[in-house]
Amino acid sequence: TAMIKNNITRKVLDALKKMKTDRPEEFKKFWQMFGMVLKEGIISDTKNREQIMKLCLLDSSGGEKTTLEEYVSRMSDGQKNIYYITGGPVKNLEISPKFEGFKKKNIEVLLLGDAVDEIWVNHARKFGDYEFVSVSQEDIALPEGSGFDSTEGREELEKTGFVSKLKESLADMVEDVKISTRLVDSPACFVQKGEPISPQMRNFFRSMGQEVPEEKKVLEVNPAHPLIKKIAAETEKGNADVAEWANVLMGLASICEGEPVEDGRKFTRILTKLLEK
Structure with a gap:
């Protein structure tokens, strides 16, 4: 009966909680084998969801696996959300340009590399009391604090009209082009409009024969990056081909995403041509 099932579930969760507290090394081994099953429980068992989430050991930009309670205890003053990134192996996620600004401000980001992570x-x-917020989503606001000036170069880039020209050139390829407040070292990256669904999750849904909503990518450019500054200045003078540079920036953003460039030959040809100038 449902009552027996609930009692068994409660006893198992209580035993796991005790193991995690009293025998952490043993629990880590358990998590390696059965962590995926527990994560699936977050989806299916709404009654025990909070308790199951407290058991989770998650990869983090901090370098060590962490529980959600530990993450919350380390949150900076003024931080109101739990930040995460999904969409591939952890080794790819930890070098994603999407949370460069978070790293610079020492804001921890959960690296959710399993396919089920994106679902739960x-x-x-x-x-x-804390909402999960993907660092891949559009118009994300970084918590205030030291680290870097996310407005550096913004005003100068706006004056050149470069972003409008990029938007016009890429009208058939992206939903929008925006000036980034999250990029530090990279010239450009893709973010997602609306509900973030990673390329890997899209492929998973397609392999299951499910329809996937049309992707609405937004290209963000880093106003403080030397490459963006140079292209914008040359474009303003009429010395740069916006369409060619737009293609290069799209390619660079795809590579940073761990995705193949849409037309590798064209990308290589244009990049070689521009480097020879």
Whole structure:
């Protein structure tokens, strides 16, 4: 019966909680083998969702696996969300340009590399009083604090009209082109409009024969990056081919995403041509 099932579930979760507290090394081994099953429980068992989430050991930009309670305890003053990134192996996620600004401000980001992570985090929506927020989403606001000036170069780039020209050139390829407030070292990256669904998750849904909503990519450019400054200045003078540079920036953003360039030959040809100038 449902009552027996609930009692068994509660006893198992209590035993796991005790193991995690009293025998952490043993729990880590358990998590390696059965962590995926527990994550699936977050999706299917809404009654025990919070308790299951407290058991999760998640990869983090901090370098060590962490629980959600530990993450919350380390949150900086003024931080109101739990930040995460999904969409590939952890080794790719930890070098993603999408959270360069978070790194610079010493804001921890969860690296959710398993396919099920993208599903449970969207089902759960929050942990305690804190909402889960993907660093891949458009118009994300970095918490205030030291680290870097996210407005550096913005005003100068706006004056050149470069972003409008890029937007016009890429009208058939992206939803929008915007000046980034999250990039530090990279010239450009893709972010997602609306509900973030990673390229890997899209491929998974397609392999299951499911329809996937049309992707609405937004290209963000880093106003403080030397390459963007140079292209914008040359474009303003009429010395640069916006369409060619737009193609290069799209290619660079794809590579940073861990995705293949749409037309590798064209990308290589244009990049070689521009470098020879």
